[in-house]
Amino acid sequence: MNELSNVKGIGKITEQKLNKLNIFSIEDLINYYPFRYDVLKKTSLNNEKVVVVGSIESNITVNYFKNINRLKFKLLTEDKLINVEIYNRMFLKPNLYPSKEITVIGKYDKNKNLLTASDIKLFTISDKTIILPVYHLVKGINNKSINNYINKALLLNKEIDYIPKKINDKYTFMSKKEALFNIHNPSNEKKLKQAIIRCKYEELFIFMLKINELINRNKKLLGCKKNINIDKINEFISILPFELTIDQKKCLNDILDDLKSDKRMNRLVQGDVGSGKTIVAIISMYAVYLDGYQSTLMAPTEILATQHYENINNLLKKYNVNIKLLTSSTKKKEREIILKELQEGKINILIGTHSLLNDEIKFNNLGLIITDEQHRFGVNQRSNLRNKGNLPDVLYLSATPIPRTYALTIYKDMDLSIINTKPIGRKDVITKVINNKDIKYVLEMINKELKQNHQIYIVSPLIESEDNDEEIDAKKLQKKFSLAFKNYNVGLLHGKMKPKEKDEIMNKFINNEINILVSTTVIEVGVDVKNATTIVIFNAYRFGLSTLHQLRGRVGRNSLDSYCYLITDRESERLKIMEKTTDGFKLSEEDFKLRGSGDLFGTKQSGDMKFKIANITKDYIILLKAKKDSEEILKEIKKYKNLKKILDENINQD
Numbered sequence: 288m289n290e291l292s293n294v295k296g297i298g299k300i301t302e303q304k305l306n307k308l309n310i311f312s313i314e315d316l317i318n319y320y321p322f323r324y325d326v327l328k329k330t331s332l333n334n335e336k337v338v339v340v341g342s343i344e345s346n347i348t349v350n351y352f353k354n355i356n357r358l359k360f361k362l363l364t365e366d367k368l369i370n371v372e373i374y375n376r377m378f379l380k381p382n383l384y385p386s387k388e389i390t391v392i393g394k395y396d397k398n399k400n401l402l403t404a405s406d407i408k409l410f411t412i413s414d415k416t417i418i419l420p421v422y423h424l425v426k427g428i429n430n431k432s433i434n435n436y437i438n439k440a441l442l443l444n445k446e447i448d449y450i451p452k453k454i455n456d457k458y459t460f461m462s463k464k465e466a467l468f469n470i471h472n473p474s475n476e477k478k479l480k481q482a483i484i485r486c487k488y489e490e491l492f493i494f495m496l497k498i499n500e501l502i503n504r505n506k507k508l509l510g511c512k513k514n515i516n517i518d519k520i521n522e523f524i525s526i527l528p529f530e531l532t533i534d535q536k537k538c539l540n541d542i543l544d545d546l547k548s549d550k551r552m553n554r555l556v557q558g559d560v561g562s563g564k565t566i567v568a569i570i571s572m573y574a575v576y577l578d579g580y581q582s583t584l585m586a587p588t589e590i591l592a593t594q595h596y597e598n599i600n601n602l603l604k605k606y607n608v609n610i611k612l613l614t615s616s617t618k619k620k621e622r623e624i625i626l627k628e629l630q631e632g633k634i635n636i637l638i639g640t641h642s643l644l645n646d647e648i649k650f651n652n653l654g655l656i657i658t659d660e661q662h663r664f665g666v667n668q669r670s671n672l673r674n675k676g677n678l679p680d681v682l683y684l685s686a687t688p689i690p691r692t693y694a695l696t697i698y699k700d701m702d703l704s705i706i707n708t709k710p711i712g713r714k715d716v717i718t719k720v721i722n723n724k725d726i727k728y729v730l731e732m733i734n735k736e737l738k739q740n741h742q743i744y745i746v747s748p749l750i751e752s753e754d755n756d757e758e759i760d761a762k763k764l765q766k767k768f769s770l771a772f773k774n775y776n777v778g779l780l781h782g783k784m785k786p787k788e789k790d791e792i793m794n795k796f797i798n799n800e801i802n803i804l805v806s807t808t809v810i811e812v813g814v815d816v817k818n819a820t821t822i823v824i825f826n827a828y829r830f831g832l833s834t835l836h837q838l839r840g841r842v843g844r845n846s847l848d849s850y851c852y853l854i855t856d857r858e859s860e861r862l863k864i865m866e867k868t869t870d871g872f873k874l875s876e877e878d879f880k881l882r883g884s885g886d887l888f889g890t891k892q893s894g895d896m897k898f899k900i901a902n903i904t905k906d907y908i909i910l911l912k913a914k915k916d917s918e919e920i921l922k923e924i925k926k927y928k929n930l931k932k933i934l935d936e937n938i939n940q941d
Contacts, residue, residue: 318899327392328414341364342388349380356376358374392405450485470900486900491903491910510545511549524570532710534708538558542556546680553702573608583657587660610635637650688874690875707872719851721854722855776800777805799818824853833878851865
């Protein structure tokens with residue numbers, strides 16, 4: 288009954304399109320939330336953002352400029368005949384014709400009597416405020432159609448309310464059915480806000496319930512005490528080509544103490560970008576190897592896994608350590624050999640991606656598991672990997688600096704070590720907030736770096752923009768930089784590319800075959816391109832400080848002077864904080880204060896973890912309530928069959 292085909296109007300072709308949005312069931316469909324809302328209320332032409340209703344009073348004319356198209360027509364509003372133009376909306380043309388009444392949103396230039404539209408709605412609005420949900424879409428599915436499918440699915444679905452009655456009563460939440468209806472069909476802002484808070488709470492409540500259950504189970508887990516050869520470890524450290532920082536040494540001591548104890552290690556190493564978490568992980572694997580145990584390191588992407596493999600090989604090749612890399616690109620024959628040797632104990636360290644979770648991968652004597660960028664792996668995946676060995680110790684690495692109190696809430700099932708100091712010899716990235724009109728200065732600086740054979744990142748928040756005047760997207764930027772720097776290779780990287788395409792582009796950049804890489808935020812955290820010295824972030828106001836800091840961490844991974852330019856024409860005071868500090872933890876505190884609970888109608892920023900509607904940073908107050916409530920409910924979990932079922936299905940027991 289949960290199949291999409293049961294929803295009227297969804298045939299095979301539509302189902303395939305919905306699959307591209309990761310919608311595979313009725314449950315997925317009704318939980319496919321809008322990423323923002325358009326709040327429409329009629330305005331006068333004098334407003335900064337104009338929303339007017341009128342009828343078309345001319346034929347539609349179309350102009351083409353390279354890859355851009357423009358529709359133009361005359362619109363009769365209540366008291367004036369105005370010119371309207373809109374870019375890259377050819378699909379609207381069949382629905383625009385004389386006498387058609389529409390709603391136009393955009394900016395009005397009184398001198399030119401021209402309304403440059405950012406959007407056109409093919410219906411009229413009254414004086415009442417209208418709230419329209421806006422979804423992420425694929426070609427062939429528009430907002431109206433997906434909303435229609437969701438409403439039909441809501442009639443079929445018997446959604447389970449996971450919030451216990453006493454908590455529902457405590458907060459006077461609306462029912463789950465009512466909340467879902469209001470999220471997809473908001474009648475007013477008050478009801479929409481109540482619906483969103485209710486659904487966020489449920490998501491965070493279930494998350495904290497799992498975390499608290501993990502804590503209870505971890506308390507019962509005994510580990511396997513390792514014999515640590517401190518002399519050989521110190522000898523290894525002494526011949527490294529660099530000196531460990533105080534924070535690295537302290538973190539390493541925490542890990543070695545865990546390995547020596549009979550308590551199973553479950554530790555999170557949280558380090559600022561470029562702080563040197565990897566070397567701590569390598570020394571930990573070497574320590575375990577000395578006692579005859581195997582180690583594995585799981586990275587979120589193939590590029591990062593390959594980078595780890597190369598770094599670990601370089602540092603351990605003198606020590607007779609057998610290290611292998613296993614990813615989806617590993618050829619079948621080689622894979623079979625690796626699996627056989629792994630089970631026989633001939634492989635000491637295995638590096639890979641999430642494919643390491645596969646049941647066919649069996650270790651001989653797994654003693655240590657390390658996951659890099661661990662916030663990308665869910666509670667269930669963490670548990671799966673941990674169950675791979677005979678009581679292995681587990682170490683998680685994260686380059687996402689977050690306030691300590693906040694970390695102790697969402698990662699409370701783990702011990703916490705923090706690396707904050709930069710490796711010796713690393714320079715701070717010089718950061719400047721630049722107004723759009725001063726872009727010439729940035730181009731000159733880029734040219735200077737390119738002449739020294741250095742590489743450049745260019746970042747945009749969008750792949751393609753809807754508003755031709757306001758936004759500059761990644762595709763436009765690639766064209767502009769290709770024209771401005773004709774003698775250099777300019778690559779493009781974005782989230783809609785296939786994984787293989789992304790890897791090819793990133794590898795070309797790593798190998799200096801691409802000089803300038805234009806990208807969205809898919810640039811991998813942890814990818815180490817030492818030759819990249821400059822990052823330019825357009826429309827920087829769209830990002831939180833923590834995200835900007837993560838992006839800035841793509842450069843400055845060497846002893847060269849490195850630069851980060853934040854291009855913006857608004858919110859420059861908030862961004863000026865980036866000029867003053869390169870401390871990710873300070874910035875995360877500022878971000879936390881500034882962004883608070885967020886703007887209900889703003890662009891949704893994704894949190895550290897993949898929640899459907901909640902955002903851990905913005906919804907911290909809700910998270911704290913969910914944490915406290917989940918602790919109470921867990922004491923009497925047997926009374927709540929649906930919740931107990933979630934825990935039993937999602938958290939594998941040892």
